[in-house]
Amino acid sequence: MAKVRKAVIPAAGLGTRFLPATKSVPKEMLPIVDKPIILYIVEEAVRAGVEEIIIVAGRNKHGIEDFFDVSYELQDKLEKDGKTDLLEIILRIQSLATVLSIRQKQALGLGHAVLCAKPLVGNEPFAVLLGDEIMIADANAKTVTQQLAESYENTGKSTVAIMKVPNAEVVKYGIVDVKPINETTFAVQSVVEKPKVEDAPSQWALPGRYVFDAAIFDLLKNTRPGKNGEIQLTDAMTGLAQTKGLLASTFTSRRYDAGDKLGFLQANIELGLQHPEIGDGLRRYLLEYAQRL
Numbered sequence: 001m002a003k004v005r006k007a008v009i010p011a012a013g014l015g016t017r018f019l020p021a022t023k024s025v026p027k028e029m030l031p032i033v034d035k036p037i038i039l040y041i042v043e044e045a046v047r048a049g050v051e052e053i054i055i056v057a058g059r060n061k062h063g064i065e066d067f068f069d070v071s072y073e074l075q076d077k078l079e080k081d082g083k084t085d086l087l088e089i090i091l092r093i094q095s096l097a098t099v100l101s102i103r104q105k106q107a108l109g110l111g112h113a114v115l116c117a118k119p120l121v122g123n124e125p126f127a128v129l130l131g132d133e134i135m136i137a138d139a140n141a142k143t144v145t146q147q148l149a150e151s152y153e154n155t156g157k158s159t160v161a162i163m164k165v166p167n168a169e170v171v172k173y174g175i176v177d178v179k180p181i182n183e184t185t186f187a188v189q190s191v192v193e194k195p196k197v198e199d200a201p202s203q204w205a206l207p208g209r210y211v212f213d214a215a216i217f218d219l220l221k222n223t224r225p226g227k228n229g230e231i232q233l234t235d236a237m238t239g240l241a242q243t244k245g246l247l248a249s250t251f252t253s254r255r256y257d258a259g260d261k262l263g264f265l266q267a268n269i270e271l272g273l274q275h276p277e278i279g280d281g282l283r284r285y286l287l288e289y290a291q292r293l
């Protein structure tokens, strides 16, 4: 089966949950400790064997493109100042993968954003990683994208990540109707975008990691605007489930919804605690602060 070599990162949303910070700064560039959100996402894709990253960008998103580009002046200065450790960090980012970007001229929905990437993806399987969801795998564990890519490569079927959410939270996610195959793998029957609690077919939610066959593009092209007038990826996924088939897989990584204020702060605290430079100091501070609460 074809290898998953390309990944699409939709990053053209308006980020309204994070206003006013996201008025001129893309939310994908907000930092978790010392790295922008998008770098964690690109690193996850690269660990899964992805060689080409396609960023679907909107207006005000130049910062993302610049971040992966060469910065001669900065590099020159770091080199002259002998700051080789920082220079290495900067050079590593540029060499992680080939990073391309394409515009979504209007935020017409996640499905539309994925369709915008078609000219750069072509006719091959590809991963989709949402630009505001961070998934951290243990050092020796597989990343979510790696799990999904392996499922595609072994079965030839598009595979998406799912996680169980409390009943009250189904309204925030795409929810899948599934039939179990084994403990971790399910066959998707259909997908409903942000259902009411009483209409949800299950508590299995889509946290924003997918590997798709290129057939999804034709389905997206024929998808009419759905919930909130947006072209919904979930509607095309139902089409895929009912034609070529769609698998869903649980995953082991820790997940943070970094596009949400609370999720963003949780990611900063947990990843800050693991950071070699500030971890100990942050732990001492949190323990001391907790006494005062």
Ligand code: UTP
Binding pocket: 010, 011, 012, 013, 014, 015, 016, 017, 018, 056, 104, 106, 107, 108, 109, 110, 112, 113, 130, 131, 132, 259
């Ligand atoms: P979200 O709905 O979480 O992002 O979309 P948003 O619209 O930017 O954020 P809020 O809800 O207003 O705060 C999930 C992902 O899909 C992208 C977003 O950038 C985000 O990474 N997206 C969404 C697009 O690229 N284009 C769209 O038209 C919609």
